[in-house]
Amino acid sequence: MIRDFPLLSRNIFHAYADSSMPDDSGDGRSWATAKKTLDGLITVLPEMAINHVVIHLKGTFDLVNYLVFGVSTFSGLNLNIIVDGGDDVDILDGPYTATGGTTLSVIDTARSWTPNQYQGYSVEILDGALAGYMQTIDTNTATELLISVPWPSSPGTAQYRITRPATVITSSSNKWLLYGGHHTYMLWFQRLRLTGSASIGALTGAKLNVMWFGDTIFEGTSRISPNASTNLSWYKYDPINVSGYMESTKVKKAVGLLSSYATPYSPRGNTHFIYGPNVINGLMDFEDCVLNFGSGRYKKIKCTNTIVKNYSPASNSKRIISGSDAIGLEAINSSITLSSIVTSVDSNSTHGIELKSSIMSVSGIVISGSGNGGVGIYAHANSHVQLEKANMPTVTGTVGDAAVNDPTDPETWADIEAADGLISAQEGTRIDLV
Numbered sequence: 001m002i003r004d005f006p007l008l009s010r011n012i013f014h015a016y017a018d019s020s021m022p023d024d025s026g027d028g029r030s031w032a033t034a035k036k037t038l039d040g041l042i043t044v045l046p047e048m049a050i051n052h053v054v055i056h057l058k059g060t061f062d063l064v065n066y067l068v069f070g071v072s073t074f075s076g077l078n079l080n081i082i083v084d085g086g087d088d089v090d091i092l093d094g095p096y097t098a099t100g101g102t103t104l105s106v107i108d109t110a111r112s113w114t115p116n117q118y119q120g121y122s123v124e125i126l127d128g129a130l131a132g133y134m135q136t137i138d139t140n141t142a143t144e145l146l147i148s149v150p151w152p153s154s155p156g157t158a159q160y161r162i163t164r165p166a167t168v169i170t171s172s173s174n175k176w177l178l179y180g181g182h183h184t185y186m187l188w189f190q191r192l193r194l195t196g197s198a199s200i201g202a203l204t205g206a207k208l209n210v211m212w213f214g215d216t217i218f219e220g221t222s223r224i225s226p227n228a229s230t231n232l233s234w235y236k237y238d239p240i241n242v243s244g245y246m247e248s249t250k251v252k253k254a255v256g257l258l259s260s261y262a263t264p265y266s267p268r269g270n271t272h273f274i275y276g277p278n279v280i281n282g283l284m285d286f287e288d289c290v291l292n293f294g295s296g297r298y299k300k301i302k303c304t305n306t307i308v309k310n311y312s313p314a315s316n317s318k319r320i321i322s323g324s325d326a327i328g329l330e331a332i333n334s335s336i337t338l339s340s341i342v343t344s345v346d347s348n349s350t351h352g353i354e355l356k357s358s359i360m361s362v363s364g365i366v367i368s369g370s371g372n373g374g375v376g377i378y379a380h381a382n383s384h385v386q387l388e389k390a391n392m393p394t395v396t397g398t399v400g401d402a403a404v405n406d407p408t409d410p411e412t413w414a415d416i417e418a419a420d421g422l423i424s425a426q427e428g429t430r431i432d433l434v
Contacts, residue, residue, distance in 0.1 A: 019059030085167030
């Protein structure tokens with residue numbers, strides 16, 4: 001995430017809106033002269049930008065109209081547009097002193113939270129070796145906060161608090177904040193909270209490479225349009241076709257159900273996504289996220305430092321990862337859990353599934369597929385695959401059903417079952433049967 005914008009290689013056009021201002025009379029070019037409304041802010045933005053554009057927001061903004069920020073950038077300059085909510089947070093609980101913890105949790109036996117009360121929000125460490133670290137809460141019990149991405153070390157008995165972004169975009173009339181420009185390299189939404197029926201996305205005909213979200217929480221019935229595409233392809237938006245949106249009407253926090261013919265989509269950093277029935281035609285590239293995905297068809301999924309789980313769709317649903325020009329499901333330093341769903345991994349030009357320093361657990365599931373150009377499941381670089389012996393997968397590849405990175409040939413599932421798994425002593429990688 002571009003928090004303080006150090007990576008931007010050119011001068012930056014800054015625009016500011018603060019809902020506490022008395023009106024829109026300021027020029028919108030500093031906090032002291034900030035606009036009051038998003039409508040006023042949009043009048044400040046250039047139609048054609050030769051610099052990166054950062055839209056700074058503070059406070060609560062009510063969308064009463066459809067708003068389009070039609071900033072285009074000069075082709076070939078790789079310019080970014082960033083909508084940033086700043087560092088302000090709402091403190092939902094705390095500060096408290098933890099009674100313990102692990103690299104994946106904060107434990108406080110003095111608390112009595114409602115289970116999943118803070119799912120999708122953030123836990124921030126306030127002192128000790130991890131002071132300043134913040135992670136997304138995956139789930140919580142009465143006394144424990146379970147996080148999405150591990151701490152570098154256990155927080156121990158550090159002080160902590162539970163927060164969410166303080167900058168809010170809301171609507172009571174189902175209005176959208178839309179990007180409508182051309183030639184933007186990346187469109188970022190970060191450190192924001194969407195409530196009510198406020199939604200964000202891109203207008204029909206907008207062109208950009210990729211759309212990213214970080215430290216962003218979607219509540220209520222807020223939605224996003226995820227159809228950002230590479231090579232300045234068309235970014236599609238259809239306000240009538242609900243299946244073109246990501247909806248959050250069925251989850252408490254974070255993002256809800258994605259139902260979209262989406263092309264490459266790359267959320268980054270502390271963002272919690274739950275995907276329902278999908279059709280994904282291009283690369284989905286996730287980093288430092290929690291991804292819950294259900295039935296549907298995916299062309300390629302790449303996960304780095306990401307936790308992947310099931311959305312728990314209907315038992316007769318089927319997840320398909322197929323037709324990729326590379327690996328079907330690629331996991332790097334990630335955790336993959338597949339259960340209670342039929343999954344087909346087929347027709348990928350190399351491996352069906354490849355893991356690097358990752359864990360994959362498969363249970364109560366039928367996993368199948370054929371026509372992969374490499375190995376069905378390839379585990380290496382300190383990875384661990386755990387499969388139910390009573391329900392062995394049938395996913396195959398032209399050079400083997402499964403393999404670890406040893407100087408041996410890939411094995412068939414029958415061979416693996418007879419040998420109770422595979423192990424690579426040189427990499428500490430294994431495929432276990434349970």
